[in-house]
Amino acid sequence: MKKLTRNIALGFTDQPEPEGTHLCLIFSSEKERTDCLLKFLLSGLKGGERVAGFTDEISEKEICSYLEANGIACDERKQNGDITISRTSEVYFENDSFDPARMLGLLTQFYNESREQGYESARVIGEMAPRIAEVQGGERLLEYESRVTLLQRTCPLTAVCQYDANQFDGATILEVMKVHPKMLVNGSVVNNPFYIEPEEYLNSIS
Amino acid sequence: MTPSNELSAEKIGQIALMHSMVSQLPTADSILSFSIQGLKQLPGVRTVNNLPPETVLNDNTSNVHFAISHRQQVYALFEFILSDPSAFSPYHPYVENFCAVLALIFEERRQRTEKQNLMATLEQRVAERTQALQQEIQERKHAENELRRSEGNLRITLDSIGDAVIATDTEGKVTRMNPVAETLTGWPQSEASGLPLTTVFNIINAATRQTIDNPVDRVLITGQVVGLKNHTVLLHRNGSEYQIADSAAPIRSDDGTIQGVVLVFRDITEEYAIHEQLKRSEKMSAVGQLAGGIAHDFNNQLTGILGYADILIEELTDPTLRDFAKDIRKAAQRSAELTAQLLAFGRKGKYHAxxxxxxxxxxxxxxxxxxxxxxxxxxxxxxxxxxxxxxxxxxxxxxxxxxxxxxxxxxxxxxxxxxxxxxxxxxxxxxxxxxxxxxxxxxxxxxxxxxxxxxxxxxxxxxxxxxxxxxxxxxxxxxxxxxxxxxxxxxxxxxxxxxxxxxxxxxxxxxxxxxxxMEYISTEKTSRPTVGHAAILLVDDEDLVRKTAEKMLCKLGHKVITCTGGHDAIKFYKQSGAQIDLVILDMIMPDLNGKETAQALSSINPQVRILISSGYSQNDEAGELDKLGIQGFISKPFSLTKLSNSIANALETPKIHRL
Incomplete structure (x- = not known):
């Protein structure tokens, strides 16, 4: 029996996308960074989803101000567990290392709990920090990204990965593009022609 | 496997996505590494190198290269090392186009960077200029504040000094006045500013009442300090007059150029009046001394003329001759009256206080x-x-x-x-x-x-x-x-x-x-011989006077002893003073004058009675002479009657004491 996939609003684009999308945003301006994160979280809350945002660049206060300005009682929703806001370095680099398995476990747990708690769905947006190149396990970033796509097949957690073009070199960015099936380009979500399916990609690096 | 020389939609899509993405990458290095990584996905491409633009390429190489250039300026070079050139060749136009896009991006960024640099330079220059301007403004404000402070100090100084100050420009128009100048001219500065100095500072000569030349004009012509002439009178706006003095001087800039004139003057009306009064007093005093001296000599001569005229009138029996003698006496009396006035002016007339x-x-x-x-x-x-x-x-x-x-x-x-x-x-x-x-x-x-x-x-x-x-x-x-x-x-x-x-x-x-x-000193009247019976010591150095008076006293019946000077009189009085009732003493004598002689006689006999005879008498000495026992004063010339009365008074007059 074929599973029905629900279309959801991502916030930063008008076109609906199926839940469980793994999308990459390569940005070079502050506005792109902020707009994408805030709108994505807001649309998720408005859609009854449980949301999480991981960033070192945007403060929790700024995020809450935006949400409250758009009718979301931020503190209350945080207490309810509707919203989770954390710093990238704290979530991704626990013990100063990057462990894809732990991260995938967290995402799985987050999604499953959400579903169990009655949320329509769950979504996560995270901005990868350039410090990834320095921490132990950082070289496994693309493997992790690819495995996220694999995870979404069973846990259709919608995930947006933000990469600052000013912080990552061009070759890395193109490699990142290979592990994201969709890209946000000029405000539109497009299928990524560089995308390599997880099985193939994981096989190529194994 | 995709057959060679066939286009893959996926690869075209990759190139298109790269088109869209490269503009987001911040640096050329990032763009090139991104592009190399992307282009490696094309069929037949084994690897892609990024070569420096100046690299000389061998035309015989089997590799393919694309220059990323714009306007003949090469920015970079992609060299594709291929395993299958035929598989790659369908993508040549797309790669070329992609390289052209890169060139455009580079050129646009170069221009933008250049523009930013220019803007930065411009902004830096603007900032520097702004800072310089701010510095200039600050310095100007400081200078203005200094000027205001200096102006304030000048104003306070000018307002505080007692002299009047008027400043003009080079056209002689009033630019500044202090309060004293406002008071003396009657023109407030608010009205006077811009007016010609001659309107505000109207000066005339005190004696001629003619307008005096404007000193400012002379300063502007000569460039020298000009003093106002004496007797300059300033006419106040209401017509009142002030005697003024002082000077006008040029106001020069640092380079010596005359920028105006400052006129400093003061009211000397009071000093001028005092000075004039002093001059008048000195003149009157000098004229008085001259008049007194002349009158004294005249009186000595008139004493002789009048005395002998009186004797002649008494002695002559011929009526015609007696009339002649009376005319002589009349003329002498008129002359005596005139000299009396001269003496009065010279304060040397008869003064019996x-x-x-x-x-x-x-x-x-x-x-x-x-x-x-x-x-x-x-x-x-x-x-x-x-x-x-x-x-x-x-x-x-x-x-x-x-x-x-x-x-x-x-x-x-x-x-x-x-x-x-x-x-x-x-x-x-x-x-x-x-x-x-x-x-x-x-x-x-x-x-x-x-x-x-x-x-x-x-x-x-x-x-x-x-x-x-x-x-x-x-x-x-x-x-x-x-x-x-x-x-x-x-x-x-x-x-x-x-x-x-x-x-x-x-x-x-x-x-x-x-x-x-007033206080009367009571004096005991002694019984003395009255007119016609007194013993009189007559002291006078003038022969004419002495002889005339001797004859007149004898005529009146007195006993007369004559001395020609003070020393003789003192010598005689020491020996025979007891028999003398009255001493008639000339005031002006060469060796010992009347006062000194009187002092000596008084010391010999404090009760001595003296009648002073003189062409004039020093008023200031009157009190002193009283203390010396002087009982009267007879001014020359004198008639028989006057002499007779004076002797009688001298022998009977009570002493008075001047406080």
């Missing part, structure tokens, strides 16, 4: 005037009820008052009012200075005011009216000695005379005489 009531003198004078002056002249009298006494010679004082009254009469040829008024006044130093009567000390005075409603006098006439022989009357109608005599009389009585007059507004003469407290 007694305590007198000036009101009685005024009353007697009015009686004389009522009988003699034009009935169209009304005489008013307003005398103070206070009993007032002065020490003086009633005859001289009456002459002085009469002469002033007669001058007043002459000033009213068509009638008017002659007014006498007295009041007791206490003069302080300020009053004395301000009323030009600074020759007298502050104290208690009686003020005798004699005013008329006549023609009045101008300033110039007022300056000279007390000078001997000065008259404005027709020849033969005045000797010019009346007011001169009055002046001398007032001075000899330690008083002063002040004149206040204005043409068309009449004249007021105010006489100030010191009031006294």
């Amino acid at each position: 007694h305590p007198i009531d000036p009101h009685e003198i005024i009353a007697d004078t009015i009686k004389i005037l009522e009988r003699s002056i034009d009935k169209r002249i009304r005489i008013e009298c307003n005398l103070s009820p206070e009993k007032t006494m002065v020490m003086g010679d009633s005859s001289q004082l009456q002459n002085a008052i009469l002469n002033i009254a007669l001058n007043a009469r002459d000033a009213m040829p068509n009638g008017g009012t002659l007014r006498f008024q007295t009041s007791s006044v206490q003069l302080d130093e300020r009053f004395c200075n301000s009323h030009k009567i600074d020759e007298i000390p502050p104290g208690d005075y009686i003020e005798i005011s004699i005013s008329d409603t006549g023609d009045g006098m101008n300033q110039e006439t007022q300056k000279h009216i007390f000078e001997p022989f000065f008259t404005t009357k027709e020849i033969g109608k005045g000797t010019g000695m009346g007011l001169a005599g009055a002046y001398g009389t007032m001075r000899s009585h330690h008083g002063a005379i002040a004149v206040h007059s204005k043409p068309g507004h009449g004249t007021v003469m105010r006489l100030y005489l010191p009031r006294i407290h």
Whole structure:
């Protein structure tokens, strides 16, 4: 029996996308960074989803101000567990290392709990920090990204990965593009022609 | 596997996505590494190199390269190392196009960077210029503040100094005035600013009343400091006048250019008046000494003429000859009157001081005037009820008052009012200075005011009216000695005379005489021989006088012993003083004068009685002479009767004491 996939609003684009999308945003301006994160979280809350945002660049206060300005009682929703806001370095680099398995476990747990708690769905947006190149396990970033796509097949957690073009070199960015099936380009979500399916990609690096 | 020379939509999509993405990458390195990584996905491409633009490529190589260039400027070079050129070749146009896009991006960024650099440079220059301007503005503000402070200091200084200051520009127009200048000119600065200096600073010569050249013009022409001429009078806006002095000087800039003129002046009206008064006093004093000296000599001669004329009248029996002698006496008497006036002016006339009531003198004078002056002249009298006494010679004082009254009469040829008024006044130093009567000390005075409603006098006439022989009357109608005599009389009585007059507004003469407290010293009258029986020691160095007087005294029946000088008289008096009833002593003698002789005689006999005879007498010594036992004073020339009366008085007169 074929599973029905629900279309959801991502916030930063008008076109609906199926839940469980793994999308990459390569940005070079502050506005792109902020707009994408805030709108994505807001649309998720408005859609009854449980949301999480991981960033070192945007403060929790700024995020809450935006949400409250758009009718979301931020503190209350945080207490309810509707919203989770954390710093990238704290979530991704626990013990100063990057462990894809732990991260995938967290995402799985987050999604499953959400579903169990009655949320329509769950979504996560995270901005990868350039410090990834320095921490132990950082070289496994693309493997992790690819495995996220694999995870979404069973846990259709919608995930947006933000990469600052000013912080990552061009070759890395193109490699990142290979592990994201969709890209946000000029405000539109497009299928990524560089995308390599997880099985193939994981096989190529194994 | 995709057959060679067939296009893959996926690869075209990758290239298109790269098109879209590269513009987001910040640096050329990032773009190139991104592109290399992307282009590796094309079929047949084994690897892609990024070569420097200057790399010389071998045309024989099987590799393919694409230049990323724009406007003939190469930015980079992609070299594709291929395993299957035919698989890659369908993508050549897309790669070329992609490289062109990169070139455009690079060029756009180069231009943007250049523009940013230019903008940064421009902004830096703007910032530098802004900073410089701010510095300039700050310096200018500081300079302006300094200028304002300096202006403020200058204003405070100018406002504080006692001199008047007017500044002009190079056209002679007023630019600044201080408060003193505003007061003296009557022009407030707000009205005077911009006006020609001559409008505000209107000056004339005090004597000629002609306009004086503007000193500012001379400063502007000569560039030198110019002093104002003496006797410069500033006309106030309301017509009042100030005597002023001082100078004008150029205002120069740092390079020496004249930027205007500053005029500094002050009101010297008071000093000028005092100075003029002093000059007048000195002149009067000099003229007085001259007149007194001449009169003294005249009197000695007249004593002889008058004395012998009297003797001749007594001795001659021929009526014709007696008439001749009487004419001689008459002429001599008139001459004596004239010299008496000269002496009065020179304060060397007969001065026999007694305590007198000036009101009685005024009353007697009015009686004389009522009988003699034009009935169209009304005489008013307003005398103070206070009993007032002065020490003086009633005859001289009456002459002085009469002469002033007669001058007043002459000033009213068509009638008017002659007014006498007295009041007791206490003069302080300020009053004395301000009323030009600074020759007298502050104290208690009686003020005798004699005013008329006549023609009045101008300033110039007022300056000279007390000078001997000065008259404005027709020849033969005045000797010019009346007011001169009055002046001398007032001075000899330690008083002063002040004149206040204005043409068309009449004249007021105010006489100030010191009031006294009177004390009579009781003297025991001794029984002495009266007229015709006294023993008289006559001392005079002038032969003519001595011989004439000797004959006159003998004629009167007195016993006469003569001495030619003081030493002889003292010598004689020591030996035979007891038999002498009266000493007639000439005041002016060459070896020992009358005063010294009197002192010596008094020391020999304190009860000695002395009659002083002189062409004149020093008033200041009158009190001292009284203490020396001098009982009288007879002025030369004298007649038999006058001599007789003086001797009688001298033998009987009580002593008076001047406080």
